[in-house]
Amino acid sequence: MSSSPLACATCPVRDRAACAALDGAERADLARFGRHRLLSPGETLFAAGEDNDRCATLVRGALKISASDADGTERILSLVHPAGFVGELFAPLARFDVVALTHSEVCLFSRREYEAAVERYPALARALLRRSSEDLFGARSLMAMVGRHSARERVGAFLLAMAEAASDSPCHPAARFDLPLSRAEMAGLLGLTIETVSRQVSALEKSGAIRRRGLRGIELVDAAQLGN
Amino acid sequence: MSSSPLACATCPVRDRAACAALDGAERADLARFGRHRLLSPGETLFAAGEDNDRCATLVRGALKISASDADGTERILSLVHPAGFVGELFAPLARFDVVALTHSEVCLFSRREYEAAVERYPALARALLRRSSEDLFGARSLMAMVGRHSARERVGAFLLAMAEAASDSPCHPAARFDLPLSRAEMAGLLGLTIETVSRQVSALEKSGAIRRRGLRGIELVDAAQLGN
DNA sequence: CGAGGCCTTGACAATAGTCAATAATGGTGG
DNA sequence: CCACCATTATTGACTATTGTCAAGGCCTCG
Incomplete structure (x- = not known):
């Protein structure tokens, strides 16, 4: 694990991630409680069942969101590409695993602070809504594909x-x-x-x-x- | 088809639907451009490919969200229960079919006006975000279930x-x-x-x-x- | 009462899963 | 730099589950 302050100015997804909806001052506010973190392939960002106290935006690389049965077989539910958001804002416990597929970089936030920012900045709420809607579409498209x-x-x-x-x-x-x-x-x-x-x-x-x-x-x- | 003004006062989902996040005046504003509509079993509310200019909250009954292949086989992607929201706010065309399973009642809105309300009322944006996150969780749970x-x-x-x-x-x-x-x-x-x-x-x-x-x-x- | 749409059941075929052996790859340490 | 080991991927033989095709029954609604 590696962790350091954010550097939004040089962020490759600064125009596409949820935080792109914020203006300069708002973004600076959000950046203050976010940390930059590097992940190696196979490294777990969030684990199902653990306390759901963080969320993150993917900056570079690729993540998977997956669930594992009792017998250990893994079912991948989604791939996450740069600018994607991971974390469930409204659940007390993480319900899926989030794991790096490749060397990846994320902006990691405390869920509590991120939720406060969603309250404070309506544009952030709308940006997340848009992203969540797209993820929902993606999940349903995958389901339609795998189904038949x-x-x-x-x-x-x-x-x-x-x-x-x-x-x-x-x-x-x-x-x-x-x-x-x-x-x-x-x-x-x-x-x-x-x-x-x-x-x-x-x-x-x-x-x-x-x-x-x-x-x-x-x-x-x-x-x-x-x-x- | 049947259509009439909203009657929020007696709405069975007034405490659970997205609009529950609004206060009295805001809700009244939303109600002004919503219409109440009854659906019979099998009746299509939205059809894939058509102009995506409406959205709705389910008040009573049950809906399905589905996709159909070229050969006509239908894949159901989600069931919608009362208080559920249907419609994709950010896509130009509807991408899935939405059909009533049973006799159902919905509050139907123009998508343009609903989006304006989302801009105007941050609480509505947050409520929809919450609902969308839950739908996403539901979609992924179903996928995990059907998968293996x-x-x-x-x-x-x-x-x-x-x-x-x-x-x-x-x-x-x-x-x-x-x-x-x-x-x-x-x-x-x-x-x-x-x-x-x-x-x-x-x-x-x-x-x-x-x-x-x-x-x-x-x-x-x-x-x-x-x-x- | 009749007709049409669902649903059930059976026989068979085909696809994907399981078990097992082998091959290729990549990483580690000498 | 090379050799070895562990991991991952490929391939084969066989099995099992599910899909396909077809026929018949049941219920519902005119």
């Missing part, structure tokens, strides 16, 4: 989504990118087993839709095949 | 959830209740087929967990069996 599709379709759609997330230009998938998730994590996200994910990736390579570049690298050859 | 459980467990958990929703006392499932969903809707919600749902309900009856009372009626005999 074959393993092949899920893996294909996931690869396409990751290619789009990896690209700088919106709506144009990157031709080549590295998966930020292990097979186990892909399986947890898509509601499949590791073996099935592996087989489907192999099948997609055999059918010429993609090429693998090492374990995590993916090269799109025929993106259209991923969509069906 | 057998057909039997899904149906059992669903029946238990419905029994709890049907009960007045919280955390005590009703011993007897009517399902507000058809088999097709249950299948769409749980990510199964109609046949599988039917078989699992039959199996739960054979194993003594429940008894069926007509097509939609369920009597809990051994609720513990539903949880495993």
Whole structure:
């Protein structure tokens, strides 16, 4: 763990995160009780069941929000990208795990102080509402995707989504990118087993839709095949 | 369709809906541009793809939020209970269908006017944020449930959830209740087929967990069996 | 009373899961 | 820098669960 004061001036998500809705003085106020923190891959930011006393904005990297059964199998409920907000403002206990997928940076806040800021600054409340609505849409879209599709379709759609997330230009998938998730994590996200994910990736390579570049690298050859 | 002015004074959800955060004058302001509307079972409130110019609070009854594939199979993404809010404030087009499951009553608002009220009344923004956060939690819980459980467990958990929703006392499932969903809707919600749902309900009856009372009626005999 | 829509049940097929062995990768320490 | 080890991924054989197709029953509403 590492922690230091905020540096909003150089923040890469300063125009997109919830705090972008604040003006200079308000943002400075919020910055006073936030801490910057670095996370290593696999490091847990929040753990289900623990006291829910913090929240955070993701600045760089990627997080997962997940739930684990009694038997230890993990179900990934959401991926968090930069500018995303994590933490449940109204629950006494954290109900899901939040874990870094890659080296990541967050702005960490005390939940109590953040909630006070939400009361004080209506623009912050509205910005969070907007973000929460988008997360809700994302959760429902994922549910619609996982619900009624074959393993092949899920893996294909996931690869396409990751290619789009990896690209700088919106709506144009990157031709080549590295998966930020292990097979186990892909399986947890898509509601499949590791073996099935592996087989489907192999099948997609055999059918010429993609090429693998090492374990995590993916090269799109025929993106259209991923969509069906 | 039926439509008439609001009657907040006698509204059964006036203490729990988003508008409960407003004081008398503010609520009266909101009420001026809301309309009361009755929905019959199966009636569509909002349709995916159409202009997203309205939003609503559910007063009585039950709604479903769903998405339909190209081939027409429906995936239910959420059930909406009284005091729930439906509508996406920040999207230009509606992205999901919202349909009444039972005879229902909603307060219907123009999205533009509702958004203006959210700007004007910070308490409304915070109340919607709270509700949106809860919906997000609900969506993720459903995803966690559907993700890694057998057909039997899904149906059992669903029946238990419905029994709890049907009960007045919280955390005590009703011993007897009517399902507000058809088999097709249950299948769409749980990510199964109609046949599988039917078989699992039959199996739960054979194993003594429940008894069926007509097509939609369920009597809990051994609720513990539903949880495993 | 008849018709149509749900629901149930059965037989079979297909998809994904389980168990198990092997291969590849990446990190660590000599 | 290389070798070894632990972790992760791939592949195969087999099983089990669920989906598909089809037929028949039940209830509800005209």
